[in-house]
Each structure stands twice: as C-alpha cells, then as structure tokens.
Amino acid sequence: MFKHFGFIACLPLVALAAETEQQPVVAEDTKPLGFISVDDLRQQRDGEQKWGIAAVMRSASIPYATESVVEDSTVSSFVPMMFYQGNRLFINGTEGGLNLYREQDWEVNALIRMHFIDIPSSFQNEIGGDTADFGLQYKYRWDENYYTDFELLSDPDGRFSSQFSIGGDYQFDDWRILPKASLLWKDSDYNSYYYGLNFEDISSGVDLRVGSAFSYHVTSNLYLLGGAYARYFDSNTRDSALVSDNWQGEGYLGFGFFNDAKKPRKSSISNKPYLRVAHGWATPSNIGEIFSGNRVKDEYNNQLTSFFYGHPLTDELFGFPLDIYLTPGFVWHWSSDVQSSTQEYIMAIKAYYTFTWPVQWRFGVAEGLSYVNRITYIEQSEMDRKGYEPSKLLNYLDFSFDVNLGDLFNHKPLDSVWFGYSLHHRSAIFESASQFGRIKGGSNYNTVYVQFDF
Structure with missing residues (x-):
C-alpha cells in the first residue's frame, strides 16, 4: 500500500543532507521564522540534538464484522519509533514532516503519518500491510500547554481526510501527559475503502477521537511510553454491514531512549557529521x-x-x-x-x-x-x-x-x-x-x- 511513498521518502534526505555546513551555534530552542530556505537547512547546531528511539506494542480493537471468520477481537503490532526535532525537519514516532513556514505562534508543515489498518493479523499479509496519509498541517500554539491544529491529508490513492484537534502538553515531575481530542472528516472514497473494504459504498462522515499519550522518566535516558485512545465512528460507518462496533479503542506501551530531561543539552559534542x-x-x-x-x-x-x-x-x-x-x-x-x-x-x-x-x-x-x-x-x-x-x-x-x-x-x-x-x-x-x-x-x-x- 506504500506504492507512492518514494517521493515522500526523499524529503528528509534532502533536508538533512543540506544541514552539513558548519554554522554558529543556534540558541536553545530557537527556530527560524518565515518560509523554509536553503539557509535554514544549512544552519548546523553544534550541540546535542533533540532525539529519541523507542519500541512499543500497539493493540487495537477490530471494528469489522469478522466474528464468523476468526475469533480475534483485537490485533497487536510491534512498532519501532524514531524521534528527532530539528530546525525544520521533525520525526515523531509514527509521523514526520518538514516545516514550510513558521511564525511565533503558528506554523505550516508538510506531514506524513502512518495509517494502521486494524484487521485480523491472519489477513494482514494478503491485504499488504498498513499505509500512510500525507498532506499539510496548520498548527497554532495558544501557550506552552495548549495548541490546535488542522490537517488536510490524502492516502497514496487520493482518498481524502481532514482532522481538527485540540491538544495539551503537561509536565508533572517525571510524568509528561499529552491529552488530545480530534474531529476526523473522511470522504466517501476513504470510508468505502477502509471501512466498506470496496464491497460497500459508504458516504462521508466525521469521527470523534479522544485520548492521551504519556511518558515517564525512569532514569537518565530511559523512559516509559504509553497511550490510549477511543474513536467513535460517524453514522454512515456505524450503519455499514461490515463494521460491527460503533467504537474502536487503541493503546500502546513501550520504552525508549531520549535526552535526559533533568540535564541541560550539551552546547557542543565531539562527534562530527x-x-x-x-x-x-x-x-x-x-x-x-x-x-x-x-x-x-x-x-x-x-x-x-x-x-x-x-x-x-x-x-x-x-x-x-x-x-x-x-x-x-x-x-x-x-x-x-x-x-x-x-x-x-x-x-x-x-x-x-x-x-x-x-x-x-x-x-x-x-x-x-x-x-x-x-x-x-x-x-x-x-x-x-x-x-x-x-x-x-x-x-x-x-x-x-x-x-x-x-x-x-x-x-x-x-x-x-x-x-x-x-x-x-x-x-x-x-x-x-x-x-x-x-x-x-x-x-x-x-x-x-x-x-x-x-
């Protein structure tokens, strides 16, 4: 299902390759404003970067009417994750992108996000794996804790969806909590393919998704990661003969290595590009x-x-x-x-x-x-x-x-x-x-x- 992914994969290669020229150190958390430029990509931060690598198990309920075929009501997947936050390029676990324009309170990003298809595992290889959604994201930060974003996305075959979200970011000692509520609009092609499985035409609709992610700082560079979300399907999807549940739940739990939150990042490091x-x-x-x-x-x-x-x-x-x-x-x-x-x-x-x-x-x-x-x-x-x-x-x-x-x-x-x-x-x-x-x-x-x- 990733048949058009190649041109998207080129974007981070070009962006990172352009960051090789040594430049004066940029102040902590200072990011360039305005449109993305070659000069932005060439800015090299000599110090320690924001990064992480993690491994989680993701489990989700199966919303399809598969009871007569398999007994599985949930499906699980092992998901390796990478994290990086640069001046323009970012990777956040199952999504990544490139900042195209930024002001103090808002920004516009090119975005790609992994799209999980929660069918019984015995069918997964025949279907061909999960896919991805890509498009544009507008994000506005109200303050250091609250933000809203709006996304317009498409899968590789032109099935459109959009998402409006309100989210938070809270730090309590070693805990970081990231609640989020979203409205997800899906066009009829999207619904007919992902929920009608091309056997049934399903009109467009809006889902509600709520939940939260969290991390816990265990010690030094070691963190525990987790999250849980619930999704309430639109009325057209709920009425589909192929969908047996009105709700779908998903959760994940794992561990990762990140910057030590209790230590300032180094202003210089010994390794070179x-x-x-x-x-x-x-x-x-x-x-x-x-x-x-x-x-x-x-x-x-x-x-x-x-x-x-x-x-x-x-x-x-x-x-x-x-x-x-x-x-x-x-x-x-x-x-x-x-x-x-x-x-x-x-x-x-x-x-x-x-x-x-x-x-x-x-x-x-x-x-x-x-x-x-x-x-x-x-x-x-x-x-x-x-x-x-x-x-x-x-x-x-x-x-x-x-x-x-x-x-x-x-x-x-x-x-x-x-x-x-x-x-x-x-x-x-x-x-x-x-x-x-x-x-x-x-x-x-x-x-x-x-x-x-x-």
Missing part, C-alpha cells in the same frame, strides 16, 4: 549464518551502492561514550539478469562505540525504516519460498565494523577517514509488525565502505 559510500553484494544467508561465517553467495551476483549522511545527535548514552547519529540514506540496486535497477530510501538512528587496540576501531549498529520502489530479486525469491506477499516498507538494520585509516597508516590527513564492513539488512520483525505486512524474512547484503568525517 559524516558521509559514507558503500558497495555490497546480496546473499541468501540470514544474519546468524553471515556472522558465523557460513554465508552463501547470490548466484546472480546482485549488487547495491549506498550513500549515507550522518547527522550528529549526541556523544553519550547513560553516561557511556556512544556517538549517535540520525542517518538518512539512498541506495541504488543495480540491474542484473533477474532484476531491473531500483532505488531504496532509508532513515535510521545509528550508534558507534570507539575503542583503541592499538589503533581506533568502531562497532556500529543502526535501526530504522527502509522503502524500495520495487522488490529486489533476493527479497522476492525468499518471499516466494515462504509464501508471503512482499512489502516495500520494512524495518532496517545495519551492523558495521571499521578502522580509522589515519591511525592504521600513521598518516594524519586520513584521521577523518574510516574503512570497514557493514551488513545491510531489511526485514519485518518475525511477522509481529502489521506495518510491514506480517512477513518473516527479508534481504541481506554484505558491503564494504569508506566513511568521511567532516
């Missing part, structure tokens, strides 16, 4: 086989070339020296005898641990999202063997090990250059994630790279 260029070869082997040395070569020699930018976020976690980056990437999958060339877009958070023995080495691991325009051969062949429908959107992992060339050759001009190995991995988290189509499996590429700090 980087550019990484890699080339890799596909393998049908899984991660365990690869790391145990039992990998098998792809008989068709499928290859990729990737480019990643590393945007520094912080240089520590729980007081431990870790260089952490937001890292968007672009990947070119080369054509071969069994596939045409295709493109892949990645957004991830990556952590590096550096040690000296007797030169500088680093271990790295990244977690994020990956979207491909067309399914690659190595992935399609595995899905065919296992009987799954593939998903263009999957979870992304990167495991790397590299060495500093300046140390290795005792040549100071190479101090900012690293050479190493990385495993480029796409998968769907063992059928636990509806947004990835309830798939087990994916693809792996062994890559070598050169990385330049600057």
Whole structure:
C-alpha cells in the first residue's frame, strides 16, 4: 500500500543532507521564522540534538464484522519509533514532516503519518500491510500547554481526510501527559475503502477521537511510553454491514531512549557529521549464518551502492561514550539478469562505540525504516519460498565494523577517514509488525565502505 511513498521518502534526505555546513551555534530552542530556505537547512547546531528511539506494542480493537471468520477481537503490532526535532525537519514516532513556514505562534508543515489498518493479523499479509496519509498541517500554539491544529491529508490513492484537534502538553515531575481530542472528516472514497473494504459504498462522515499519550522518566535516558485512545465512528460507518462496533479503542506501551530531561543539552559534542559510500553484494544467508561465517553467495551476483549522511545527535548514552547519529540514506540496486535497477530510501538512528587496540576501531549498529520502489530479486525469491506477499516498507538494520585509516597508516590527513564492513539488512520483525505486512524474512547484503568525517 506504500506504492507512492518514494517521493515522500526523499524529503528528509534532502533536508538533512543540506544541514552539513558548519554554522554558529543556534540558541536553545530557537527556530527560524518565515518560509523554509536553503539557509535554514544549512544552519548546523553544534550541540546535542533533540532525539529519541523507542519500541512499543500497539493493540487495537477490530471494528469489522469478522466474528464468523476468526475469533480475534483485537490485533497487536510491534512498532519501532524514531524521534528527532530539528530546525525544520521533525520525526515523531509514527509521523514526520518538514516545516514550510513558521511564525511565533503558528506554523505550516508538510506531514506524513502512518495509517494502521486494524484487521485480523491472519489477513494482514494478503491485504499488504498498513499505509500512510500525507498532506499539510496548520498548527497554532495558544501557550506552552495548549495548541490546535488542522490537517488536510490524502492516502497514496487520493482518498481524502481532514482532522481538527485540540491538544495539551503537561509536565508533572517525571510524568509528561499529552491529552488530545480530534474531529476526523473522511470522504466517501476513504470510508468505502477502509471501512466498506470496496464491497460497500459508504458516504462521508466525521469521527470523534479522544485520548492521551504519556511518558515517564525512569532514569537518565530511559523512559516509559504509553497511550490510549477511543474513536467513535460517524453514522454512515456505524450503519455499514461490515463494521460491527460503533467504537474502536487503541493503546500502546513501550520504552525508549531520549535526552535526559533533568540535564541541560550539551552546547557542543565531539562527534562530527559524516558521509559514507558503500558497495555490497546480496546473499541468501540470514544474519546468524553471515556472522558465523557460513554465508552463501547470490548466484546472480546482485549488487547495491549506498550513500549515507550522518547527522550528529549526541556523544553519550547513560553516561557511556556512544556517538549517535540520525542517518538518512539512498541506495541504488543495480540491474542484473533477474532484476531491473531500483532505488531504496532509508532513515535510521545509528550508534558507534570507539575503542583503541592499538589503533581506533568502531562497532556500529543502526535501526530504522527502509522503502524500495520495487522488490529486489533476493527479497522476492525468499518471499516466494515462504509464501508471503512482499512489502516495500520494512524495518532496517545495519551492523558495521571499521578502522580509522589515519591511525592504521600513521598518516594524519586520513584521521577523518574510516574503512570497514557493514551488513545491510531489511526485514519485518518475525511477522509481529502489521506495518510491514506480517512477513518473516527479508534481504541481506554484505558491503564494504569508506566513511568521511567532516
């Protein structure tokens, strides 16, 4: 269902790549006003950034009349989340966007939000996973606690919806509470597709959604996350033969790593931005086989070339020296005898641990999202063997090990250059994630790279 997602995925790559030029430090929480510009994107904050990474379980009631087919009344999904707040680019868990215009009290944003389709998990792979809504958002802040926003959104096939919300943001010691009430208008195409399932025409209508999210600061960078919401369907949806409930409930609970709220963010950090260029070869082997040395070569020699930018976020976690980056990437999958060339877009958070023995080495691991325009051969062949429908959107992992060339050759001009190995991995988290189509499996590429700090 993410078939038109590629052009949206390019937006954060362009925005972050433009932020590489070093500029004077911007004051805490100061953001540029007016229209977005190249100068805004080039403003580089040398200090610690607002960031986070989390893992939650989301559960929702199933509103459809499926009792005669399955016994499930709820469906659950594992949802990895990333968080980042820059001058213009923002990522907030299951949504992200780009600020287009800002004044002191209001702003206009380009927005994309994950759209969960809460059907029984046994049907999820056949349907093809969740989808996304994208469009424009107007947000007005009344004060530091209250805001209203209005959104006009469309799914990839032009089914429109809009949302008007009133929300709050309250801090009580270690608790942060985020109540929200929304009216959601959906056009007839939207209702007919998502609730009539293309078997029944349902006229447009307005839903009511109320609830709250929360976070609890456990210690240092560790937080607990949760939330609960209730949605009351419009009368046309309630009257549908395919919808059995007037209400739908959803909730989520998990944990995450964020800036320590009890410490001011650092005005400067030690890690620098980087550019990484890699080339890799596909393998049908899984991660365990690869790391145990039992990998098998792809008989068709499928290859990729990737480019990643590393945007520094912080240089520590729980007081431990870790260089952490937001890292968007672009990947070119080369054509071969069994596939045409295709493109892949990645957004991830990556952590590096550096040690000296007797030169500088680093271990790295990244977690994020990956979207491909067309399914690659190595992935399609595995899905065919296992009987799954593939998903263009999957979870992304990167495991790397590299060495500093300046140390290795005792040549100071190479101090900012690293050479190493990385495993480029796409998968769907063992059928636990509806947004990835309830798939087990994916693809792996062994890559070598050169990385330049600057």
